[in-house]
Amino acid sequence: MEDLVSAVISLYLLSTACYLAYLFFQKDALHHFGYYILFAGLLCHSAIIIAVFVQTGAMPVRNLFETLSLAAWAVAVVFLAVRHRFKLKILGIFAAPAALSLMVVASQLPRHTGPVKDIFSSFWFVLHVVSVFVGDAAFALACGAGILYLVQERAIKNKSRGFFFRRLPSLERLDAAGYTCIVVGFTFLTAGLIAGFIYAKSVWGRFWSWDPKEVWSAVTWLVYAALLHERLTVGWRGRRAAIFSIIAFAVLLFTFFGVNFLLKGHHGEFTRF
């Protein structure tokens, strides 16, 4: 197990190195390497997650180590999908380091877990966790695309065509990729939340219990819903959409970590360490 964790970290590290080198040297071979190495890392990573699932019959979110590891896994999955669909290789300079740092932090945490409750293997629970994580990962990439958009737009507006101007894709492409990530993220988040409600109903007998996690999840959902709504109606795009997707991601991060550490609530057990 520990060997696999080290293997995943090394592969993600290599992939990160390839993508950063690609940013500087713009050699196509580098991002191809980054892509395949990340894919290899993802396979090892999936093996870890599946192993836990098979051994204990529970989703591996029993402590902060497993939760972060699953988040890293989701980032890698969504990035590879986006990369495949959009050929937006430059996002690798966010995705690979993000997956890497999540894994590195995770690996430093204790592995002991609390008692496994049988509800961890409930269908709705698994659906809830996987959907929300994939959704969050998509939002993370949208945030990355937003940052790149702002950098590139700044270069074009200020007519200071520096290091990034030649290396980054066009504004429209970054905007479109960010938008797609948000649509995907929103779809998964919505599905994940619905699964969560159903799961809550089956465990606690009610859909909604005003838990801080629930409230903040609703806030996050509304923020992204607002972003999508504005885009579809008045055509919020470009700079404003980019800034908004970065802010929205900050809200999401708070919902993910901040609520658990600061406000407590019924999700606390997933981030214990």
Place this chain on the structure above:
Amino acid sequence: MIPKTPDTIPEILLVGLNHETAPVELRECMALSETDTEKGLQDLGQVPDIREAMLLSTCNRVEILTVTGNPDAAARHVKAFLSSFGGIAPSVLDAVLYTHRGDAAVRHVFRVAASLDSMMVGEPQILGQMKEAYRMATIKKTTGVILNRLLHRAFFVAKRVRSETGIGDHAVSISYAAIELAKKIFETLEGKKVLLIGAGEMAEIAVEHLVRNRSGAIFVANRTFQRGLELARKFKGQAVRFEEIDGLLPVADIIISSTGSPDMVIRRDQVKGVIRSRKNRPLFFIDIAVPRDIDPSINQLPNTYVYDIDDLKGITEENMADRLREAAKGERIVDEAVAAFRRWYESLEVVPTVVALRSKIERIVYAEIEKTLSGWGGTTDVQRQALYRMADAMVNKILHDPTLYLKDLARYDAKAVTLDITRKLFNLDEK
């Protein structure tokens, strides 16, 4: 071609003038049309001292490339030809002509083909012009083994320089720089609607670039509607009246302005008002006019970008500096190619070819003997020596006739061709 003086290995000679040595008035006099070139090739082909010839004429250079056994005489002929053709006194011409021989001529041809010698370093047209000049010379049958080889190498070098260095990477013309920028805003220019305000060479070239990138509808607004109609016809676009510009602001994606107007043609509040109805789609202004047509403060509006002529000039200058840096890498590729060409050129001498042929056959035969002997075991030295003597005798007999034939070749043309074929047939130049 008429028979030329035989034997000695001839020399490559290049005489010409370009944008650096001759002022434009002189280059204009010298510019050769297609028929001029044909006639020139014919004339030069008649000169006994000139064995092969090619004539390159562009707006920036006129060059005559020849292969000759008597460089001095050939240079005189070429200069006389240029002087009589352009109607320019030989003394004036002498001051602007350069003459390169041997390696220097080879290097020059490679540099020109690779666009290292161009006024706009890295511009791609020169290669096409050179191919055309070469094609013309082959039609007129004024090229032979040496020029054929030289030009093919030149085309190869040019390709290599282009693909291995960034010499042609970034735009060095205003119009093209604007298009490159547009591609950094819009992923593709396909279907993007263009509004051209006013007219002017740079603006029109920019529109042509856009059309080539399959842009969408083109609108042309001009103060004189008639002129607008003409331009619109040229680009298969639609002419609109100057007052209609406002109505097009919500529609257009790229607006190119180049009017002689002393005032701003498009002001900030005009654009500000349409952003919402455009649903924030990006809008790119290219302002080529002096004084400017587009209010520069429009650049501060969201999803709106304004580049004026100074901005674009700044870009082209930066890109030119990049190209010159890349050109240094190109020079190294040329150096290599010149050395390689020299090796081939020297191989046109009979002796090296005969030696190379012999050593190749000996190498094969000896290797095979050793292979066979190693399988036998128990052979004596006497047997070995006998075997080697037999092999040597066979090599000598096989090579006897070809060697004599090659050494007896008198006429230069036939010699060069035969040596070339021999080297290729036996793959003597393998690395």
